[in-house]
Amino acid sequence: MTILIRNANEVITLRSNAQGPRTKEQMQEIAVVENGCVLIEEDRIVAVGAFEQLEVDFPDLVRKADIIDATGKIVMPGLVDCHTHLVHGGTREQEFNMRLNGSTYMEIMNAGGGIHATTKRTRETSFEELYEKTMQHLDVFLKHGVTTVEAKSGYGLDWDTEKKQLEVAKQLQATHDVDIVSTFMGAHAVPRDYKEREDEFVDVVIHDMLPKVAELKLAEFNDVFCEKGVFTPEQSQRILEAGKALGLTPKIHADEIEPYQGAELAAEVGAISAEHLLVASDKGILKMAEAGTIAVLLPGTAFFLRAPYARGRLMIDEGVPVAISTDFNPGSSPTMSLPFIMNLACMHMGMTLEEVLTATTINAAYALNRGKQIGSLEANKKADVLILDVANYKQLQYFYGMNHTHTVIKNGQVVVQNGILLNNR
Ligand SMILES: N=CN[C@@H](CCC(=O)O)C(=O)O
């Protein structure tokens, strides 16, 4: 199939000569083509530019293309949501209510709620139910313009359930339009029955679970919740190094609730990204900048937990590449709207409209080791393209709290039209 998107007010290409994730002023350069076109052949982008130029360069393709008229709208790469806890059982609205009444996130978790409550529900939920539930969630992500999503395990804390979560993600990767990238997070919490025996559980993760994840090729990344009362920096380091030895790239939940040297550890172990960083230290931020560790910031979590926001402005100014994500999970961020999260990043982390677009496309793609395949509109990249019903990109955040997604093209196929999901499955 050949598609030509024409007459867009703006095509936000994110094209650049930069070779890796964007830093500092590169995050500001979103390379807008006014009155632009995008030419797509099969599942690839052929070219982006002015119609007159494409007609000269690709006359046959232009002639046979199906035309999508984007008059009055803008075009941009599909959004990449690079930190989610996609596959899980149950919901936790009762904890939300407890927090509104004064309980804290960690108090609830230490009393057996929080991650432990979702672990119980995920263990009890069958593969089929999890598959159906997650499929519906992916539909919502897609309608909000997300074409690639990361999925962390970590609500099993035993091998059978961790495997079940990862296999649900794997199966949906084969059947759903949204691309899913899997992260193993067996070290998301210490299971209740390992209380006071934390190191024994660390050994289970290292010697029992991680080798199976690698052998069955169930994940590309290995993540750990490095937090006071969960896993110490030493335990986290052991887990991340063990994964690395098996070919799993380290990621880390760092400095979310208390400063705990998580950013420093991310830089030391060569993690691709450190995530959350609400209370990361100045030193940790500098070390991440030096190491090129991507900061995956999750302003929805700060919003929903009423916690201080990560220092996104400072991180960018210090040279840390920043990505933004929903952190979709049933406890601290139950939203599938990356557009809403983008607005929070502008309003509460001092990020510009352009930086937020970079953070949810190309930098998020690099946080998933896919910066060469997705995240910008450039020749030979995957044809994951959005048409948004706004007159210019500044209106994306100005008309806030709304879903502007009009059309989603995924792998060169129209999968959302006029805001409605086409049932191709
Ligand atoms: N902080 C750790 N993990 C998740 C929350 C998990 C939960 O509360 O269920 C997060 O990234 O926000």
Ligand SMILES: [Zn+2]
């Ligand atoms: Zn998380």
